[in-house]
Amino acid sequence: MNVTDARVRRATDREGIHCCEVEVHTDDAETPELLAYFGASFDNDYDMIAVVKNDAKSEIDWYDNNMHTAFTDVSEELFDTPTMKTDWGRRETFKEQVLSYPGIRAEIGRLMDWS
Structure with a gap:
Protein backbone atom coordinates (compact mmCIF):
# COMPACT_ATOMS: atom_id res chain seq x y z
CA MET A 1 0.00 0.00 0.00
CA ASN A 2 1.41 3.35 -1.06
CA VAL A 3 0.28 6.83 -0.06
CA THR A 4 -0.95 8.81 -3.07
CA ASP A 5 -2.21 11.91 -1.22
CA ALA A 6 -2.36 13.22 2.34
CA ARG A 7 -3.62 16.31 4.11
CA VAL A 8 -3.91 17.31 7.74
CA ARG A 9 -7.56 17.78 8.66
CA ARG A 10 -7.41 19.02 12.24
CA ALA A 11 -5.99 18.76 15.74
CA THR A 12 -8.13 16.59 17.99
CA ASP A 13 -8.06 14.27 20.98
CA ARG A 14 -8.22 10.53 20.53
CA GLU A 15 -8.68 8.42 23.63
CA GLY A 16 -7.31 11.26 25.76
CA ILE A 17 -4.23 11.89 23.59
CA HIS A 18 -3.78 15.24 21.82
CA CYS A 19 -3.06 14.43 18.17
CA CYS A 20 -3.60 15.42 14.56
CA GLU A 21 -5.94 13.73 12.13
CA VAL A 22 -4.49 13.18 8.66
CA GLU A 23 -6.64 12.13 5.70
CA VAL A 24 -4.67 9.62 3.65
CA HIS A 25 -5.42 8.31 0.14
CA THR A 26 -3.71 5.10 -0.95
CA ASP A 27 -3.36 2.97 -4.06
CA ASP A 28 -4.94 0.01 -2.22
CA ALA A 29 -8.41 -0.93 -3.50
CA GLU A 30 -9.55 -2.23 -0.09
CA THR A 31 -8.41 0.84 1.84
CA PRO A 32 -8.38 3.78 -0.59
CA GLU A 33 -9.11 6.38 2.12
CA LEU A 34 -7.93 6.28 5.71
CA LEU A 35 -7.56 8.62 8.65
CA ALA A 36 -4.22 8.40 10.45
CA TYR A 37 -3.77 9.93 13.90
CA PHE A 38 -0.36 11.26 14.94
CA GLY A 39 0.68 12.36 18.42
CA ALA A 40 3.93 13.60 19.92
CA SER A 41 6.64 11.06 20.65
CA PHE A 42 9.67 10.99 22.93
CA ASP A 43 12.11 11.15 20.00
CA ASN A 44 10.90 14.60 18.82
CA ASP A 45 8.97 13.10 15.92
CA TYR A 46 5.41 11.77 15.81
CA ASP A 47 3.86 8.46 16.81
CA MET A 48 1.12 6.98 14.67
CA ILE A 49 -1.56 6.36 17.28
CA ALA A 50 -4.21 4.77 15.07
CA VAL A 51 -5.38 4.28 11.50
CA VAL A 52 -9.12 4.20 10.88
CA LYS A 53 -11.29 3.47 7.88
CA ASN A 54 -14.63 5.12 7.15
CA ASP A 55 -17.16 2.60 5.83
CA ALA A 56 -19.96 5.16 5.51
CA LYS A 57 -21.07 6.14 2.03
CA SER A 58 -20.85 9.90 1.49
CA GLU A 59 -24.13 9.88 -0.47
CA ILE A 60 -25.94 8.61 2.64
CA ASP A 61 -23.76 9.87 5.49
CA TRP A 62 -22.79 13.30 4.21
CA TYR A 63 -22.08 14.68 7.70
CA ASP A 64 -18.44 14.04 8.70
CA ASN A 65 -19.26 12.44 12.04
CA ASN A 66 -16.44 10.26 13.31
CA MET A 67 -18.36 9.35 16.47
CA HIS A 68 -20.45 6.62 14.86
CA THR A 69 -19.49 3.05 14.04
CA ALA A 70 -18.71 3.65 10.38
CA PHE A 71 -15.21 4.61 11.52
CA THR A 72 -13.35 1.43 12.47
CA ASP A 73 -9.76 1.11 13.69
CA VAL A 74 -7.85 -0.94 11.11
CA SER A 75 -4.36 -0.53 12.60
CA GLU A 76 -4.08 -4.19 13.52
CA GLU A 77 -5.67 -5.37 10.27
CA LEU A 78 -3.16 -3.37 8.21
CA PHE A 79 0.01 -4.00 10.17
CA ASP A 80 -0.31 -7.31 12.03
CA THR A 81 1.19 -10.56 10.76
CA PRO A 82 -0.72 -13.88 10.73
CA THR A 83 0.96 -14.69 14.07
CA MET A 84 -0.64 -11.56 15.63
CA LYS A 85 2.61 -9.60 15.87
CA THR A 86 3.04 -6.10 14.48
CA PRO A 102 4.73 17.55 1.28
CA GLY A 103 3.69 19.83 4.11
CA ILE A 104 2.37 17.14 6.47
CA ARG A 105 5.15 17.13 9.08
CA ALA A 106 5.22 20.96 9.19
CA GLU A 107 1.43 21.24 9.54
CA ILE A 108 1.35 18.64 12.33
CA GLY A 109 4.15 20.55 14.06
CA ARG A 110 2.21 23.80 13.77
CA LEU A 111 -0.99 22.26 15.17
CA MET A 112 0.80 20.36 17.95
CA ASP A 113 2.79 23.40 19.14
CA TRP A 114 1.55 24.21 22.65
CA SER A 115 3.80 27.23 23.15
Missing part, protein backbone atom coordinates in the same frame (compact mmCIF):
# COMPACT_ATOMS: atom_id res chain seq x y z
CA ASP A 87 4.94 -5.87 11.19
CA TRP A 88 6.94 -2.84 12.29
CA GLY A 89 8.65 -2.48 8.91
CA ARG A 90 5.36 -2.15 7.04
CA ARG A 91 3.90 0.08 9.76
CA GLU A 92 6.93 2.41 9.82
CA THR A 93 7.02 2.57 6.01
CA PHE A 94 3.38 3.71 5.93
CA LYS A 95 3.99 6.20 8.76
CA GLU A 96 7.01 7.69 6.98
CA GLN A 97 5.13 7.92 3.66
CA VAL A 98 2.42 9.96 5.38
CA LEU A 99 4.80 12.17 7.37
CA SER A 100 7.03 12.72 4.31
CA TYR A 101 4.17 13.84 2.10
